[in-house]
Amino acid sequence: xxxxxxxxxxxxxxxxxxxxxxxxxxxxxxxxxxxxxxxxxxxxxxxxxxxxxxxxxxxxxxxxxxxxxxxxxxxxxxxxxxxxxxxxxxxxxxxxxxxxxxxxxxxxxxxxxxxxxxxxxxxxxxxxxxxxxxxxxxxxxxxxxxxxxxxxxxxxxxxxxxxxxxxxxxxxxxxxxxxxxxxxxxxxxxxxxxxxxxxxxxxxxxxxxxxxxxxxxxxxxxxxxxxxxxxxxxxxxxxxxxxxxxxxxxxxxxxxxxxxxxxxxxxxxxxxxxxxxxxxxxxxxxxxxxxxxxxxxxxxxxxxxxxxxxxxxxxxxxxxxxxxxxxxxxxxxxxxxxxxxxxxxxxxxxxxxxxxxxxxxxxxxxxxxxxxxxxxxxxxxxxxxxxxxxxxxxxxxxxxxxxxxxxxxxxxxxxxxxxxxxxxxxxxxxxxxxx
Numbered sequence: 161x162x163x164x165x166x167x168x169x170x171x172x173x174x175x176x177x178x179x180x181x182x183x184x185x186x187x188x189x190x191x192x193x194x195x196x197x198x199x200x201x202x203x204x205x206x207x208x209x210x211x212x213x214x215x216x217x218x219x220x221x222x223x224x225x226x227x228x229x230x231x232x233x234x235x236x237x238x239x240x241x242x243x244x245x246x247x248x249x250x251x252x253x254x255x256x257x258x259x260x261x262x263x264x265x266x267x268x269x270x271x272x273x274x275x276x277x278x279x280x281x282x283x284x285x286x287x288x289x290x291x292x293x294x295x296x297x298x299x300x301x302x303x304x305x306x307x308x309x310x311x312x313x314x315x316x317x318x319x320x321x322x323x324x325x326x327x328x329x330x331x332x333x334x335x336x337x338x339x340x341x342x343x344x345x346x347x348x349x350x351x352x353x354x355x356x357x358x359x360x361x362x363x364x365x366x367x368x369x370x371x372x373x374x375x376x377x378x379x380x381x382x383x384x385x386x387x388x389x390x391x392x393x394x395x396x397x398x399x400x401x402x403x404x405x406x407x408x409x410x411x412x413x414x415x416x417x418x419x420x421x422x423x424x425x426x427x428x429x430x431x432x433x434x435x436x437x438x439x440x441x442x443x444x445x446x447x448x449x450x451x452x453x454x455x456x457x458x459x460x461x462x463x464x465x466x467x468x469x470x471x472x473x474x475x476x477x478x479x480x481x482x483x484x485x486x487x488x489x490x491x492x493x494x495x496x497x498x499x500x501x502x503x504x505x506x507x508x509x510x511x512x513x514x515x516x517x518x519x520x521x522x523x524x525x526x527x528x529x530x531x532x533x534x535x536x537x538x539x540x541x542x543x544x545x546x547x548x549x550x551x552x553x554x555x556x557x558x559x560x561x562x563x564x565x566x567x568x569x570x571x572x573x574x575x576x577x578x579x580x581x582x583x584x585x586x587x588x589x590x591x592x593x594x595x
Contacts, residue, residue, distance in 0.1 A: 263552020311338020
C-alpha cells in the first residue's frame with residue numbers, strides 16, 4: 161500500500177517566504193559601520209523603544225518584583241529540570257587521552273566558548289521558556305559571559321517574566337533590543353558587550369536570516385525555519401489527545417506544519433473532524449495561526465503498517481516527533497530522524513517546549529536528518545592535543561615523511577626528517593616515496 165494522503169498540504173514551510181536577505185544584509189552592514197548609534201536608530205524604528213538597552217540591576221529587580229510568585233515557582237521548576245538535564249549531557253563529554261603508539265599520546269579536551277548571545281523572542285508570544293533553554297545550557301556549559309537579548313515592548317521594555325527567567329538562569333547582561341539589531345549588537349560587541357562566539361535561540365525570519373548571514377564569523381545553533389511537529393498514532397491512540405496535540409503545535413504560527421501519520425483510517429477521520437472544532441475554541445491570535453497552519457500546511461497520511469509509518473516519519477525528519485502507539489520500545493529503537501522524541505500520550509511536545517528538561521531549540525524543515533537540537537555541546541569546542549617522547553615520535557615521523565612525499569608535500573616531509581636526524585643521529589631511514 162502506498163502512502164495515502166487523506167489531507168495534503170497546499171504549501172510548505174518555504175512557500176511564499178519573503179526574500180529578506182537584502183534587507184537583513186543592509187541592516188547588518190549599517191550597524192557594523194555605525195555601531196551603537198545605528199543599532200539604537202533601528203531599535204527606535206522597529207522596536208518603538210527608546211529606553212535603556214542594557215538593563216541595570218535596579219531595572220532587573222523592578223521587573224522581578226512584577227512576576228507573580230506562582231509563575232516564579234514554575235520558572236524555577238523548569239530551570240531546575242533543564243539545568244539537571246544539561247548537566248547530565250555535559251557529563252557525557254569527557255577529556256580523554258590515548259597512547260596511539262608507545263610514547264605518543266593524543267587527547268581530546270572540551271572547552272566552552274567565552275561569550276554566548278541568547279535571543280529570546282518577545283513578539284507574538286513572550287517566550288519565557290526560550291530564556292530558560294538558552295541561558296541555562298550556556299551557563300552549564302561554562303560560558304564566561306552570557307547575554308540574553310529580547311525585543312522590548314513600547315513603553316514597557318522586556319517582559320518581566322523573561323527578565324526573571326534570564327536572570328535566575330545566569331545571564332550576565334539582559335539587553336532590551338530585538339530583531340536584526342539585537343543579533344547584530346551581540347555579534348559585533350556593541351554597548352560594551354563582549355563579541356559573541358555563538359548565537360542561539362529561536363526568532364522570526366529576520367532573526368533567522370541574520371544568523372545565517374553571520375554564520376562563519378560567529379557560531380550559531382542552527383538555521384531555523386517555522387516549527388513543525390509530527391504524530392505517529394495507531395488505532396489504540398486517543399483521537400481527542402492526538403487532535404489536541406496537533407492544534408497545540410499549529411498555534412505557533414500560520415506556517416507551522418503539523419502532520420499525522422497513522423495506519424488506522426477511522427482514527428485519522430476522527431482527528432480530522434475534531435481539529436477544526438478545537439481550533440475554533442482558541443483565543444483570537446492563536447485561532448488565526450492554527451487555522452492557517454491546519455488549512456495550508458497540515459497533512460494526514462495513511463500507511464500500511466508501523467514500519468511504513470516509521471519510514472514516512474524518517475523522510476519528514478520532524479522537529480518534534482510524538483508516538484502514540486503500542487510497543488514504545490520498538491519505536492524508540494526504530495526511529496532515526498527527529499529533533500526531539502515524545503513517547504506515549506503521557507508526555508507531549510508542550511512538556512518539552514516548557515518544563516520537562518529537554519531543550520526546545522530544535523532543528524526544523526528536515527534538518528533533523530543531519531543535526532540535533534541545542535545542548536551544552538553546542539557551546540563547547542571539542543579540541544585535540546598530542547605529545548610524544550622521541551622514541552614515540554619515531555614511527556610516526558617515518559610514516560609522515562613517506563606519505564608526505566607520495567603526496568608531493570616535501571615541506572611536510574622535511575618537518576619529519578629533521579626530527580629523525582636530530583633524535584636518532586647516525587641511524588639510516590628509508591624516507592622515500594617509492595615502494
